Each structure stands twice: as structure tokens, then as C-alpha cells.
Amino acid sequence: MLSVKRLSKEMDGRPTLCEVSFEIEQGSIVGLLGRNGAGKTTLLRTMTGILDPEEGCVEFEGKDVHRFPEYRRQFLYVPDSTEVFVGYTPDEWADFYAAIYPAFDKAYYGQLMERFELPRRKKIKHFSKGMKALTAMIMAFSARVRLILLDEPTNGLDPIVKKQVLAYLVEEVADTGVSLIISSHHLEEIERIADTVIWLKNGRIEEVMVLEQLKNSLHKLQIVFKDEAPAALLEMPNVRVISKVGRVYTVLIEESGTDTVRLFEVEQPLLLEKMPIQLEDVYVFKLGGERHV
Numbered sequence: 001m002l003s004v005k006r007l008s009k010e011m012d013g014r015p016t017l018c019e020v021s022f023e024i025e026q027g028s029i030v031g032l033l034g035r036n037g038a039g040k041t042t043l044l045r046t047m048t049g050i051l052d053p054e055e056g057c058v059e060f061e062g063k064d065v066h067r068f069p070e071y072r073r074q075f076l077y078v079p080d081s082t083e084v085f086v087g088y089t090p091d092e093w094a095d096f097y098a099a100i101y102p103a104f105d106k107a108y109y110g111q112l113m114e115r116f117e118l119p120r121r122k123k124i125k126h127f128s129k130g131m132k133a134l135t136a137m138i139m140a141f142s143a144r145v146r147l148i149l150l151d152e153p154t155n156g157l158d159p160i161v162k163k164q165v166l167a168y169l170v171e172e173v174a175d176t177g178v179s180l181i182i183s184s185h186h187l188e189e190i191e192r193i194a195d196t197v198i199w200l201k202n203g204r205i206e207e208v209m210v211l212e213q214l215k216n217s218l219h220k221l222q223i224v225f226k227d228e229a230p231a232a233l234l235e236m237p238n239v240r241v242i243s244k245v246g247r248v249y250t251v252l253i254e255e256s257g258t259d260t261v262r263l264f265e266v267e268q269p270l271l272l273e274k275m276p277i278q279l280e281d282v283y284v285f286k287l288g289g290e291r292h293v
């Protein structure tokens with residue numbers, strides 16, 4: 001549906017995005033992860049046409065969105081702040097979007113505002129941070145676009161509102177087939193909802209991971225050996241020891257079957273427990289140790 005092709009962008013003369021390429025399929029949720037300054041916002045702003053790339057392009061169903069701006073009406077960028085709209089009421093914001101996005105669904109907008117108990121005629125500047133974030137998302141989903149780009153949508157939200165927002169995002173994707181790209185620093189949030197994760201580092205894609213596929217090819221074991229730990233097993237190329245606390249080893253094993261896991265069982269350890277795989281484990285295994293974004 002959307003292809004980002006070798007996108008490069010400079011900010012203030014400094015390379016900020018370098019040859020970034022990936023695809024987004026209909027109905028998918030893509031997590032965009034990276035540390036502060038990795039280039040996430042610049043990528044989202046370049047994808048939506050707010051910024052022009054130096055090199056490369058963004059194609060929506062084969063059309064270059066920088067050359068054919070009308071295709072940008074098929075997607076919508078939700079920045080991490082709603083400052084632009086603080087002087088508006090939600091109803092005025094909805095009118096503004098309805099003028100830009102031809103499929104804006106006013107009835108749906110009304111339903112969602114009611115569901116989340118948000119006032120429609122109060123100025124946004126009097127809203128709390130959580131209310132502002134929810135309103136921005138409601139506007140985006142009411143626009144009935146094909147792709148929504150969310151820049152740190154859960155930033156500053158309390159845990160209850162955060163949970164509500166994440167559940168709502170998944171529900172929208174399931175109901176409408178809209179695609180989402182969500183930038184975040186939070187592995188644990190993204191892993192709950194994304195099907196693909198893109199790691200951005202210094203403006204470059206470090207890794208694109210299809211989560212289900214990866215989680216199925218990785219095993220995590222907690223093991224306590226009877227005697228000496230078998231070095232030959234722990235040093236196998238598809239095995240990585242991620243921690244050793246006393247005699248307790250936590251290891252990751254990459255394989256689609258269970259042959260290596262069996263080799264550990266043959267050792268008859270005192271304890272061998274299979275643990276659930278988390279996105280952080282995938283990151284540690286693939287990218288080696290740098291655990292925090």
C-alpha cells in the first residue's frame with residue numbers, strides 16, 4: 001500500500017535520514033522504535049509530505065506523494081502535540097478536517113467523542129494531556145483515511161488512559177482495516193499491538209522485524225545445571241546467554257524446531273523452564289545487548 005524507497009533527508013545540513021526503505025501493508029500496525037534523535041519524527045513528517053526528501057520517495061499505491069499531493073489525503077499525521085488546535089473546540093477541529101479529508105465521518109466523530117466522554121464545544125486548551133491525545137486520535141480515525149501516522153501517541157498518558165488508547169487503536173485496525181505507523185520509545189507498548197517493528201538508529205534502519213515470525217523462531221529458557229554448565233552448548237552460534245544469576249542461566253535459542261532445546265534437556269538440568277518471548281529479547285538477540293531505546 002505504502003512504500004518508502006531509499007528516503008534521505010537532511011536537517012540543518014546534517015544527514016538525518018539515510019536511505020530508509022520499508023513497506024506498509026493494508027491493516028498492519030508498524031512500530032517505529034528508536035532513541036531520542038534517531039529520526040522518527042523526521043521520517044513521519046517526510047512520509048506525510050510536510051518535509052521534502054533530498055533523495056528517494058514515498059509511494060502510495062504506486063504514486064509519489066511528494067509529486068502528487070492529492071494522495072496525501074489518504075493518510076494523516078498525528079503529531080505528539082496538539083498545539084496547533086489549542087484555540088479550537090473539537091467541533092471546529094472536526095469541521096476543519098472535514099474540509100480537507102473528503103471521507104471525514106461526522107457521525108462517527110460524534111459517537112467516539114461520546115464514548116470517551118469528551119466535550120465537543122470546549123476549547124482544546126482547557127483539555128488535559130490525555131484528553132488532547134484522545135481527541136487527536138478520534139479526529140484521525142474519523143477522517144477515514146487509509147493510513148495514520150502517530151507520533152508517540154501515548155506520551156504523558158497515565159497507565160489507564162494509555163491502556164484505553166492502545167486497545168482502541170487495535171480495535172480500529174480490526175474494524176476498519178486502517179494501517180498504523182506508531183513511533184515510540186516503549187518496547188513493551190509496541191510489542192502488544194504491532195505486527196512489524198522498524199528500528200531506527202542515527203537515521204538508518206537497523207532492523208525490520210516481523211514479530212510473530214521472530215517470536216516463533218526464538219526460545220527463551222531458564223536453566224539451572226546440576227554440575228558445570230556445558231560450555232559447548234552455551235557457545236553454539238544460535239544460543240545467547242542473556243543473564244547468569246548465581247547458577248541460573250537465561251538463554252535465548254534461535255531455531256524454528258526444538259533440536260537445540262532438546263540438547264539442553266539431554267543434560268538433565270535441575271531446572272529447565274520455557275519463558276515467554278518479549279520484544280526486548282528479540283532486540284537483544286538480533287542487535288546484541290543494547291537493550292534500551
Ligand SMILES: Nc1ncnc2c1ncn2[C@@H]1O[C@H](COP(=O)(O)OP(=O)(O)OP(=O)(O)O)[C@@H](O)[C@H]1O
Binds near residue numbers: 034041043
Ligand atoms: N527542525 C529541525 N531543524 C534542525 N534539526 C532538526 C529539526 N528537527 C529535527 N532535527 C534533528 O534531526 C535529528 C532527528 O530528530 P527527530 O526529531 O526526527 O528524532 P526522533 O527520533 O523523533 O527523536 P525523539 O524521540 O526525541 O522525538 C535530531 O538530531 C534533531 O536535532
